[in-house]
Amino acid sequence: MLARRVTLLDVAADAGLSRATCSLVLRDSPLVAAETRERVQASMEKLGYVYHRGAASLRTQRSHTAGLVITDITNPFYAELTHGIESELDAANYVLILGNTADRRQRQDQLLATLHENAADGVLLCPAEGTPLETLNMLRRWQLPVVLLLRHLPNGSCDYVGADNILGARQATDHLIEHGHRRIAFIGGPATSSARRERYLGYSQSLEKHGIDPSAMPNLPGPPTRAFGYHAMERLVSVEMQPVAVLCYSDVVAFGALLALQAAGLTAGKEHAVIGFDDVAEASLWHPALSTVSTSPRSLGATAAHLLIERIADPFGERRQVILPPRLVVRDSCGQHGKGDAR
Amino acid sequence: MLARRVTLLDVAADAGLSRATCSLVLRDSPLVAAETRERVQASMEKLGYVYHRGAASLRTQRSHTAGLVITDITNPFYAELTHGIESELDAANYVLILGNTADRRQRQDQLLATLHENAADGVLLCPAEGTPLETLNMLRRWQLPVVLLLRHLPNGSCDYVGADNILGARQATDHLIEHGHRRIAFIGGPATSSARRERYLGYSQSLEKHGIDPSAMPNLPGPPTRAFGYHAMERLVSVEMQPVAVLCYSDVVAFGALLALQAAGLTAGKEHAVIGFDDVAEASLWHPALSTVSTSPRSLGATAAHLLIERIADPFGERRQVILPPRLVVRDSCGQHGKGDAR
DNA sequence: CATATGTTTTAGATCGATCTAAAAGCAGTC
DNA sequence: GACTGCTTTTAGATCGATCTAAAACATATG
Numbered sequence: 054m055l056a057r058r059v060t061l062l063d064v065a066a067d068a069g070l071s072r073a074t075c076s077l078v079l080r081d082s083p084l085v086a087a088e089t090r091e092r093v094q095a096s097m098e099k100l101g102y103v104y105h106r107g108a109a110s111l112r113t114q115r116s117h118t119a120g121l122v123i124t125d126i127t128n129p130f131y132a133e134l135t136h137g138i139e140s141e142l143d144a145a146n147y148v149l150i151l152g153n154t155a156d157r158r159q160r161q162d163q164l165l166a167t168l169h170e171n172a173a174d175g176v177l178l179c180p181a182e183g184t185p186l187e188t189l190n191m192l193r194r195w196q197l198p199v200v201l202l203l204r205h206l207p208n209g210s211c212d213y214v215g216a217d218n219i220l221g222a223r224q225a226t227d228h229l230i231e232h233g234h235r236r237i238a239f240i241g242g243p244a245t246s247s248a249r250r251e252r253y254l255g256y257s258q259s260l261e262k263h264g265i266d267p268s269a270m271p272n273l274p275g276p277p278t279r280a281f282g283y284h285a286m287e288r289l290v291s292v293e294m295q296p297v298a299v300l301c302y303s304d305v306v307a308f309g310a311l312l313a314l315q316a317a318g319l320t321a322g323k324e325h326a327v328i329g330f331d332d333v334a335e336a337s338l339w340h341p342a343l344s345t346v347s348t349s350p351r352s353l354g355a356t357a358a359h360l361l362i363e364r365i366a367d368p369f370g371e372r373r374q375v376i377l378p379p380r381l382v383v384r385d386s387c388g389q390h391g392k393g394d395a396r
Numbered sequence: 397m398l399a400r401r402v403t404l405l406d407v408a409a410d411a412g413l414s415r416a417t418c419s420l421v422l423r424d425s426p427l428v429a430a431e432t433r434e435r436v437q438a439s440m441e442k443l444g445y446v447y448h449r450g451a452a453s454l455r456t457q458r459s460h461t462a463g464l465v466i467t468d469i470t471n472p473f474y475a476e477l478t479h480g481i482e483s484e485l486d487a488a489n490y491v492l493i494l495g496n497t498a499d500r501r502q503r504q505d506q507l508l509a510t511l512h513e514n515a516a517d518g519v520l521l522c523p524a525e526g527t528p529l530e531t532l533n534m535l536r537r538w539q540l541p542v543v544l545l546l547r548h549l550p551n552g553s554c555d556y557v558g559a560d561n562i563l564g565a566r567q568a569t570d571h572l573i574e575h576g577h578r579r580i581a582f583i584g585g586p587a588t589s590s591a592r593r594e595r596y597l598g599y600s601q602s603l604e605k606h607g608i609d610p611s612a613m614p615n616l617p618g619p620p621t622r623a624f625g626y627h628a629m630e631r632l633v634s635v636e637m638q639p640v641a642v643l644c645y646s647d648v649v650a651f652g653a654l655l656a657l658q659a660a661g662l663t664a665g666k667e668h669a670v671i672g673f674d675d676v677a678e679a680s681l682w683h684p685a686l687s688t689v690s691t692s693p694r695s696l697g698a699t700a701a702h703l704l705i706e707r708i709a710d711p712f713g714e715r716r717q718v719i720l721p722p723r724l725v726v727r728d729s730c731g732q733h734g735k736g737d738a739r
Numbered sequence: 740c741a742t743a744t745g746t747t748t749t750a751g752a753t754c755g756a757t758c759t760a761a762a763a764g765c766a767g768t769c
Numbered sequence: 770g771a772c773t774g775c776t777t778t779t780a781g782a783t784c785g786a787t788c789t790a791a792a793a794c795a796t797a798t799g
Contacts, residue, residue, distance in 0.1 A: 056539070060755055071779045076757060086777060103538070107453055107515045108755035111784045116450065118514075127479050127677065132470045139469070139496050148514055151494040153482050171461075171491055172450045195446070196399070279681050315683040334470065338622045340658040403785055414749045419787060429747060451785035454754045 059102045068096040079104065110172065118148045119361060120168035120176040123202075124156040128277065128305055129333045130350050131179070134202070137354025138177060145362050147174075156181045156243075162188065169195050175361045180204050182243050198368055200361045202353070204247045205374075212364055214357040214375045216348035218248055221379030222255030225300055225328045225346050228381060230263045232388075234298035234326060237270055240285040240310065242302030244274035249302060252330065256300055277302055282309020283316075290317050296324035298387075304329035304336050304345055311339060311386065322388035332382055341385035348379055402445045411439040422447065453515065461491050462704060463511035463519040466545075467499040471620065471648055472676045473693050474522070477545070480697025481520060488705050490517070499524045499586075505531065512538050518704045523547050525586050541711055543704045545696070547590045548717075555707055557700040557718045559691035561591055564722030565598030568643055568671045568689050571724060573606045575731075577641035577669060580613055583628040583653065585645030587617035592645060595673065599643055620645055625652020626659075633660050639667035641730075647672035647679050647688055654682060654729065665731035675725055684728035691722055 061079075065072045070093065077085050078093040085093075096102075110116040119142055123131050135151070142149050150173060152164035161181045165188070168176055175198035180188070186206055192199050200212040229237050239256050242249035257267040271289060275281040282301060289297050290313065301307035307329030314321050321327040322341040329336060332347030356375055364370065404422075408415045413436065420428050421436040428436075439445075453459040462485055466474050478494070485492050493516060495507035504524045508531070511519055518541035523531070529549055535542050543555040572580050582599050585592035600610040614632060618624040625644060632640050633656065644650035650672030657664050664670040665684040672679060675690035699718055707713065 058755085062755080072755090073757085073779050073781095074777085077778090080757085084777065089777080101537070103509075104513050105515060105755055106513045107450055107459065108784095109757065110450055111454055111755080111786090112757040114784075126469075126482070127472065127475045129470065129472065129475075132472075132475045135494070136469050136496060139494060143495075148510060149494050151478070151482060151492050152486075153479060166446075167491060170447050170449045172448060194444070279678060283681060309681065312681055312683045335622060338626060338652065338655055340655045401785085405785080415785090416749050416751095416787085417747085420748090423787085427747065432747080448785055451754095452787070454756090454785080455787040457754075 058105070059100045060105070061102075063100055064093065064096045064102050067100060068092050116172045116174055117146060118150060118171065118173045119358070119365075120150045120152060120164070120171075120173040122152045122154060122161060122164050122168075122176060123179045124154050124181055126151070126153050129335060130303060130305065130331045133333055133350035134354040137351035138358045139354075141355040141358035142362075145358075147358075147362065154181045158182075158184060158188075165192065165197075169197055173197065175199065175365045177202055177357055177361055180206060182245060196368070198361065198364045200357050200364065202357050206247075210372055212360055212372050212374070214353060214360055215248070215377070216353065217376045217379050218251035219255035219258070221330065221346035221348065221381070222252040222300065223259045224255075224379065224381045225330075225344075226256045226259035227262075228344075228383065229298045229300065229326055229328065229387060230259065230265070232326070234296075235265060236293070236295060237265075237298045237300060238273065238285075238289055239270065239300050240273040240289070240302065241275055241282055241306030242277055249274065252300075252302060274302075277306055279305055279309035279312070282306035283313045284309075286310035286313035287317070290314065290319065296326075298326040299328070301327065301329045304331045304333045304343060307343055307345065307386075308335070308339070311341075311343070321386040326387040328387050332380075336382075337384065339386070341388075344384045344387040345382050346379045347382050349377065353377060401448070402443045403448070404445075406443055407436065407439045407445050410443060411435050459515045459517050460489060461493060461514065461516045462701070462708075463493045463495060463507070463514075463516040465495045465497060465504060465507050465511075465519060466522045467497050467524055469494070469496050472678060473646060473648065473674045476676055476693035477697040480694035481701045482697075484698040484701035485705075488701075490701075490705065497524045501525075501527060501531075508535065508540075512540055516540065518542065518708045520545055520700055520704055523549060525588060539711070541704065541707045543700050543707065545700050549590075553715055555703055555715050555717070557696060557703060558591070558720070559696065560719045560722050561594035562598035562601070564673065564689035564691065564724070565595040565643065566602045567598075567722065567724045568673075568687075569599045569602035570605075571687075571726065572641045572643070572669055572671065572730060573602065573608070575669070577639075578608060579636070579638060580608075580641045580643060581616065581628075581632055582613065582643050583616040583632070583645065584618055584625055584649030585620055592617060595643075595645060617645075620649055622648055622652035622655070625649035626656045627652075629653035629656035630660070633657065633662065639669075641669040642671070644670065644672045647674045647676045647686060650686055650688065650729075651678070651682070654684075654686065664729040669730040671730050675723075679725075680727065682729070684731075687727045687730040688725050689722045690725050692720065696720060 061072050061075045065075045075093050078090050121138055125131055139149050154161040158181050177200050179202045189211055203215050205213045260267045273285045299310055301310055307327050310327050311321055319325055329343050329345035332345045336343040336345050404415050404418045408418045418436050421433050464481055468474055482492050497504040501524050520543050522545045532554055546558050548556045603610045616628045642653055644653055650670050653670050654664055662668055672686050672688035675688045679686040679688050
């Protein structure tokens with residue numbers, strides 16, 4: 054009952070040709086005669102032949118498979134990123150293997166090893182917190198091309214795609230200050246990640262430029278989750294004796310913050326101001342609509358996938374760092390505070 | 397410079413044994429002597445050998461790969477589902493290939509073909525709207541095991557994992573009625589999907605049981621998105637001349653609805669009531685916290701992955717339909733309306 | 740010592756494609 | 770008919786594992 058898979062050999066027999074010729078037809082080789090090509094295609098159709106990529110991969114040493122290793126697929130930012138990656142890879146006829154690390158290094162190592170075992174042609178890696186340089190060295194030893202996403206590693210001469218975090222945070226902070234805020238908190242985001250450090254840097258630069266001492270401002274690092282945003286904002290509101298302006302590590306954190314304001318009977322956009330980071334689809338729908346620094350998660354993903362494919366084609370080419378420009382999207386959650394300088 | 401991959405043959409040479417013996421070691425065969433096993437393992441360690449699953453798959457006809465085909469990875473419900481699937485598959489030493497259909501049948505067919513080409517051992521399929529039975533027949537011809545998720549097809553004698561939509565919707569509607577609502581809308585969800593039909597059925601049953609004519613109630617099918625929830629609720633609020641109670645197709649739709657209420661200066665949980673479906677992580681964080689019918693997306697995913705693995709092991713075993721029980725989680729968004737019967 | 744029994748190892752075929760190097764077929768030319 | 774040059778086809782090795790069937794070895798038994 055178990056029908057054997059139809060192979061090229063079957064097709065060849067049916068068409069009265071050799072396996073090699075059929076293989077050439079598969080690959081659209083200009084070598085085969087038009088009439089022959091049609092005969093082969095007819096046989097394939099007739100027998101219900103399906104290409105067996107695994108077999109081909111063994112010979113060609115190309116699996117047309119790429120791995121994506123991320124920290125939390127449940128985070129809408131990563132979900133959108135994944136979506137961008139999946140489309141781009143698919144367009145290039147690549148298949149996507151997904152792995153979730155939950156930000157644990159050990160899990161990440163396992164996943165990378167699995168990808169190597171499965172002969173992935175390359176990996177897109179959003180490194181878990183505290184990923185050591187050794188992880189990249191291991192990938193190099195395996196000759197497994199990598200593109201780092203969003204977070205980079207110290208030193209790492211590695212392909213990288215990310216947003217201009219410094220500029221984005223600076224623009225957002227400038228905006229808050231220009232609209233009268235002199236007390237601006239920065240909340241959320243894992244303290245040691247490069248993305249957090251960069252965003253905090255841009256924020257500090259802006260504050261200093263305007264004569265404000267960053268170290269006097271509330272700085273609350275933490276997981277990039279709604280729950281943390283909520284708790285951080287709850288705390289801020291109860292401690293501060295004045296309106297709060299907050300720059301959030303990400304939209305997800307900002308959503309939490311907005312909820313906390315609501316729960317306290319307050320609204321962002323009047324006295325209080327909240328700005329997020331990323332611009333996930335949800336941001337524009339909120340009430341008040343979330344002002345945010347757009348990093349276009351989908352294009353980030355597409356760009357990274359594209360770079361990976363190029364790197365696979367040219368493994369020894371010069372490494373590239375692609376920094377996409379951010380765009381401050383002003384909506385309602387950061388509305389003007391007082392008039393001009395409210396000091 | 398390009399180091400060739402270390403193969404079993406290299407290991408065998410180093411250990412002074414045959415390739416076959418090394419292969420047995422890899423598979424923890426009891427046949428090999430303890431001393432031999434150690435020698436082989438030492439050689440593997442020394443040479444940096446990495447298992448090549450692709451090569452093994454060619455011979456064993458098992459790729460240890462499963463496909464997941466969903467409609468929208470960006471939807472938090474699917475993201476959580478995916479998370480559950482990924483963990484479960486990983487625990488069983490399977491790798492996950494992800495494909496996103498955007499609810500388009502043609503894309504879905506492509507993805508399934510790709511999975512077949514890549515010799516996936518099985519597929520988890522959330523069928524796109526209007527998927528014909530022919531799609532399942534094709535999979536059967538390919539002898540590619542499938543588990544349907546969330547939506548089933550008419551007739552289809554196919555493995556299926558989903559929630560008890562009818563019961564869930566009935567419980568939610570009962571709850572609204574018991575708390576004084578007599579006018580209850582049902583919004584969101586693709587009109588023709590089985591999940592929508594079942595939820596609507598449960599809702600109708602409850603209404604009828606309480607002497608309310610379902611056809612007199614607002615019924616607004618539409619995409620399962622925040623945006624649609626927002627627009628639907630906006631419309632309801634402007635049209636209805638009385639407080640609105642709404643059962644939403646999903647939490648995502650409910651979030652949109654809550655935002656629309658807020659935008660209109662209203663709050664769910666007092667006069668107005670909103671109940672969602674799914675209980676994604678975000679639901680409990682909202683303000684007001686969203687009452688919802690929990691379908692535990694993560695366990696749905698884990699259950700489905702588990703069933704798929706069993707089906708792969710026993711392709712001709714009897715098909716199973718697993719319906720997970722729902723649980724009404726009452727939070728703040730459906731608070732009591734008036735006292736008792738508010739007619 | 741021959742034989743039986745059990746344990747451990749292995750040669751060689753195999754999975755289904757691609758790749759190389761050569762052969763076959765066909766014109767046209769001398 | 771032999772030779773060249775061009776197009777088209779093919780035999781057989783190859784990728785890196787597993788699987789089968791048999792060999793090799795060790796030990797015990799009559």
